[in-house]
Amino acid sequence: MLYAAFPDSAKGLPLFSGMTEQDKQALLAGGKVRNCPRGQMLFAHGEPVTHFFVVISGAFQLFRANAEGHEKTIAIAKAGQTMCEGEIMDSCHAHRVNAVPVEDSVVMAFPAAWLKETAKKYNIFALNLLSLLAQQAHLAEVEAEHQATMSAAQLVACFLQRLCVIYDFDPKGFDLPYSKSLIASRLGMELETFSRTLAKLKDHGITVDGTRVIINDLQRIEAYVCGVCSVSGECQTHQAMEKMGFDEDRKSS
Amino acid sequence: MLYAAFPDSAKGLPLFSGMTEQDKQALLAGGKVRNCPRGQMLFAHGEPVTHFFVVISGAFQLFRANAEGHEKTIAIAKAGQTMCEGEIMDSCHAHRVNAVPVEDSVVMAFPAAWLKETAKKYNIFALNLLSLLAQQAHLAEVEAEHQATMSAAQLVACFLQRLCVIYDFDPKGFDLPYSKSLIASRLGMELETFSRTLAKLKDHGITVDGTRVIINDLQRIEAYVCGVCSVSGECQTHQAMEKMGFDEDRKSS
DNA sequence: CGACACTTTGAAGACGATCAACGCCGGTGG
DNA sequence: CCACCGGCGTTGATCGTCTTCAAAGTGTCG
Numbered sequence: 198m199l200y201a202a203f204p205d206s207a208k209g210l211p212l213f214s215g216m217t218e219q220d221k222q223a224l225l226a227g228g229k230v231r232n233c234p235r236g237q238m239l240f241a242h243g244e245p246v247t248h249f250f251v252v253i254s255g256a257f258q259l260f261r262a263n264a265e266g267h268e269k270t271i272a273i274a275k276a277g278q279t280m281c282e283g284e285i286m287d288s289c290h291a292h293r294v295n296a297v298p299v300e301d302s303v304v305m306a307f308p309a310a311w312l313k314e315t316a317k318k319y320n321i322f323a324l325n326l327l328s329l330l331a332q333q334a335h336l337a338e339v340e341a342e343h344q345a346t347m348s349a350a351q352l353v354a355c356f357l358q359r360l361c362v363i364y365d366f367d368p369k370g371f372d373l374p375y376s377k378s379l380i381a382s383r384l385g386m387e388l389e390t391f392s393r394t395l396a397k398l399k400d401h402g403i404t405v406d407g408t409r410v411i412i413n414d415l416q417r418i419e420a421y422v423c424g425v426c427s428v429s430g431e432c433q434t435h436q437a438m439e440k441m442g443f444d445e446d447r448k449s450s
Numbered sequence: 451m452l453y454a455a456f457p458d459s460a461k462g463l464p465l466f467s468g469m470t471e472q473d474k475q476a477l478l479a480g481g482k483v484r485n486c487p488r489g490q491m492l493f494a495h496g497e498p499v500t501h502f503f504v505v506i507s508g509a510f511q512l513f514r515a516n517a518e519g520h521e522k523t524i525a526i527a528k529a530g531q532t533m534c535e536g537e538i539m540d541s542c543h544a545h546r547v548n549a550v551p552v553e554d555s556v557v558m559a560f561p562a563a564w565l566k567e568t569a570k571k572y573n574i575f576a577l578n579l580l581s582l583l584a585q586q587a588h589l590a591e592v593e594a595e596h597q598a599t600m601s602a603a604q605l606v607a608c609f610l611q612r613l614c615v616i617y618d619f620d621p622k623g624f625d626l627p628y629s630k631s632l633i634a635s636r637l638g639m640e641l642e643t644f645s646r647t648l649a650k651l652k653d654h655g656i657t658v659d660g661t662r663v664i665i666n667d668l669q670r671i672e673a674y675v676c677g678v679c680s681v682s683g684e685c686q687t688h689q690a691m692e693k694m695g696f697d698e699d700r701k702s703s
Numbered sequence: 704c705g706a707c708a709c710t711t712t713g714a715a716g717a718c719g720a721t722c723a724a725c726g727c728c729g730g731t732g733g
Numbered sequence: 734c735c736a737c738c739g740g741c742g743t744t745g746a747t748c749g750t751c752t753t754c755a756a757a758g759t760g761t762c763g
Contacts, residue, residue, distance in 0.1 A: 261595065269599055271591055287584035316577060323576040324569060330583040331540035337590030338524055342514070344597035345638025346522055377710065385598025390751055392711055630742065643719055645743055
């Protein structure tokens with residue numbers, strides 16, 4: 198079986214941290230692996246919420262379209278991230294976004310009730326889920342703040358810097374993992390603005406040629422995207438620590 | 451004792467719904483009532499997170515200041531709302547915002563550990579908390595979307611409409627519950643822009659004179675602030691239903 | 704080679720921020 | 734009782750930024 202290894206990759210999720218192997222095994226048995234070819238919508242805005250999803254590989258664009266047909270990307274869910282936990286815990290019965298894979302992807306799908314029942318049955322799982330939702334809420338708050346206070350250039354710089362953290366890219370040179378249209382939509386700006394902004398970032402020590410990005414001076418960028426990011430960084434560092442296994446830095450210090 | 455009634459008002463919170471009177475009683479014993487005179491900071495950005503707060507009366511401005519001293523109001527927490535649950539569940543040890551009462555207020559303060567322990571001990575509480583955080587995350591997401599896609603006029607119209615829902619104001623005539631400076635900061639715009647925008651809203655059926663607001667045609671406003679609000683309204687209606695006691699509309703339908 | 708998706712570039716216009724001045728009101732002190 | 738002040742809000746003028754519409758460039762794939 199080619200997919201035999203997939204559930205194992207789910208075991209490493211922070212969501213299951215602190216649980217016994219047996220419990221994890223039993224829980225993961227409740228989910229089904231599912232292939233999602235690029236572009237084929239996994240669920241649509243307004244449809245009933247039936248499953249909780251864990252992205253095993255690939256990435257999904259989560260977006261909404263307003264009355265005029267303009268689309269705004271709410272989030273991009275990559276491997277290791279989850280979808281629909283908010284809708285399920287909020288007892289919201291209709292999907293609040295569309296989900297489309299931006300590349301060929303694989304998910305694990307658990308019935309919606311599985312999530313609530315697991316949270317009810319395992320305290321540790323409930324706490325992990327609480328932590329996850331608290332992080333999401335905070336990231337969304339920070340994003341709202343950024344949208345309200347930052348210029349396009351700052352938003353882009355912040356996004357690129359974040360990419361390095363999330364994907365563990367080398368700031369000295371990496372390729373954009375998504376199309377520029379998708380990134381622009383994610384940042385809530387027009388493609389034209391995004392394109393022009395990339396050029397302007399040269400003045401701030403970021404060079405972009407095609408999909409290739411080089412961040413010359415990370416310090417300078419962090420200062421540029423201002424206090425908010427770096428301050429809330431305390432918590433993001435904490436998240437990263439947890440995801441890497443809690444004590445990675447206890448060794449080094 | 452003047453304050454004897456306060457803990458009782460906390461008992462009605464959705465957070466405690468589904469718990470026995472005894473359990474509620476025992477839990478509320480873990481909190482202390484505290485007076486917060488207007489303007490006196492309850493906690494500051496960067497300080498250690500020591501307590502979980504329930505606002506009993508009054509309202510708090512939660513805000514951050516960036517390097518240049520510019521302040522952005524992240525949220526306004528009014529009676530019945532809670533503060534710091536996200537920071538605690540995220541194991542974030544430093545406050546991410548400043549909290550200042552915008553009017554004389556009263557809170558109940560519970561030790562931070564109380565929240566985690568209660569979530570661990572009572573499954574129903576954990577689920578209620580999950581629901582709360584899921585809602586917060588969603589509201590924050592919607593807000594980020596609004597900031598990215600809406601004009602100032604739409605943001606203001608949306609805010610005023612929301613006020614009616616949250617405070618149960620009569621759209622036909624009500625007074626702004628906060629200063630215009632605070633509202634402008636909450637909406638991420640300058641006071642001047644907010645002021646000018648209020649005038650423009652006459653064209654859309656909203657009259658504002660001083661602090662008095664009259665929304666002539668609610669339908670029209672809902673259409674104006676576009677699909678996003680009304681669509682995500684599914685869930686907000688649901689929230690409202692839950693807060694009012696679950697089956698208010700089951701009777702009427 | 705041509706079709707098509709994606710991106711870049713140009714020019715015009717709308718919108719919000721900023722700076723500055725003024726009006727309004729409640730409080731304080733002479 | 735009036736003069737002064739400070740907080741708050743309004744209004745005007747200007748400027749920079751982002752969107753919009755239009756056109757052209759780049760790449761891939763049949």
